[in-house]
Amino acid sequence: MDNTFKALVINESTIGFTKEIKEKNLSELPKNDLLIKVSYSSINFKDALSASGNKGVTRKFPHIPGIDAVGTVAESNSKKFPIGSKVLVTGFDLGMNTWGGFGEYISIPEKWAVHLPAELTEKEAMSYGTAGLTAGLSVCQILQSSTVNSENGKVVVSGATGGVGSIAVSILAKIGFDVLAVSGKKENEYLINSLGAKEVINRNDFIEMYDSKPLAKPTFVAGIDTVGGAILSGMVKSTQYGGIVTCCGMTGSTEVNTSIFPFILRGVHLAGIDSVEASLSVRNLIWGKLSNEWKLSNLENIITEIGLEELPDKLDEILTGKAKGRYVLKH
Template sequence: MKSDFKALLITEDNGTYNRKIVTLNTDDLPKNDLLVKVKYSSVNYKDALSSSGNKGVTKHYPHVPGIDAVGTVIESVSDKFPVGSDVLVTGYDLGMNTWGGFGEYISIPQSWAISLPEGLSPKEAMCFGTAGLTAALSVNHLIANGVLPDSGNIVVSGATGGVGSIAVSILAKLGYQVTAVSGKAEHSFLTETLGAKEVITRNEFIESYNKRPLAKPQFAGAIDTVGGEILSGMLKASQYEGVVTCCGMVASAELNTSIFPFILRGVRLIGVDSVEISLSKKEEVWKKLAKDWKPINLEEITKEISLEQLPEVLDDILNGKAKGRFILKH
């Protein structure tokens, strides 16, 4: 089947990267198991990096970003996903070096797809996207390591961002007391919309918890989405046998700390990857997001945008001006 479609294409010209909306054809896509007509994609920090020419994310241009997609199978050589199936794709190489969800069609191996979970609409699936999956994996690690609602406060960094906002919402729904850390003055959004019990600015957090080798034990668990001094402070302010997860580096990829939190308090630091985890683990967590972990206000923290609005949103994400989640409707 040949079909023209619109996409946001990133091109390179002597080290300068340009974004423009173009018309492509499905023949431009690689031949794979599944051809999917995309209904929604979501907008992530990694997409913003890809769209700005970050070679650590995307090695070759021209390129169509979009690491998340949900849509309907149009062509298939798979018994598992016949034509007409609704599928969800996050991670692996989609949107990195394989053209992604910022185009109206994607062509992918069947091993990248899962069936759209029962209880999730296509729009809701992209309200979560990779950010929601990462947030849920982080919460899963806390629970698996014994951090429960009665264990004590949980601190979440980057709380107005994609991963952070969903993490706060999931934790609040599950009955946790959440302290939200943010560089933005968004107190009402964090408390009234997301459900945080306390808000601390980024600078206040660093000043309070990252100035000494150990800080007063304050948090039973922590979800860090930014790295750097915030992550270091979370380790130092953890309670005995506290659990800290990390998944991002928007502030810094460096971690300067001591061994004291680990050898004096038994603190555990767990890295969270949502790209290369097995499909079975993805499916397990997506089922939780479709049911008990789905925030009541999921669509309130998400803004739907068009392809024409996408370049401005990508700039806002790169410049730290974005709040909540953005999903692209095709």
């Protein structure tokens, strides 16, 4: 095993933050239960924030982002994960203040890892990554509502060309729901033919139609919001009696200003989705579904595989909202 590895390193200087591909030494990684040779990672909005120097995500620099990783255990102090085990890591502190999957090696506590499901390849696992886990948690949450089934009405999904949105649309279509996809991009063909959405609406039109009054026409049995702000408000206002809206993202806004009426007149539920600190039992449940009954046949339509050299530009794309689908990093 080499003592050095390549990584995308974010440095802080007097002129701001820079992204550089560098050689790092394994001795610079913290001592932990598992040393993992990373095969694939993927890019999430949180990675783009970290790479831009957002101190709310990453406090200390130099830093290696990457909140997702899959690979092989190279060194182990764990009976659960012996050397050679294929493992999957998403969330917790990986890529935030612990060096992450944009390096060829990571060092982590045992409790952050799960076994890679036998039904998934490493590339497939990172095609899902945190986005897939978050989408899966969102779908699981709405299915727990007694009023939600495919015969009762449509489900609306915002940020539908993004990572979480793309996978959520695809899962819902696979299990029989009609999906209205909300997007700021002109990607109707991609959303309908590649992901399985039934209809597409521009985000500004959605806001005008569903967020202009204290209560909108009860249209959707459920909603999955990935952006926040007025879109989330419009979803809540247009959800049917006893329906549910999940909230997991902030690419549009960190705030929501909405009406109390959907809650007190229709019994609408608003559920927050957190994939970072989800328990291992919940993670295993969702990964089990993603690798079996929810496994998508259209993953290749959602992902673009990239190398380390392409990573800086793709991070900028995600931060500015220009990305489509998922970027999977191959080491």
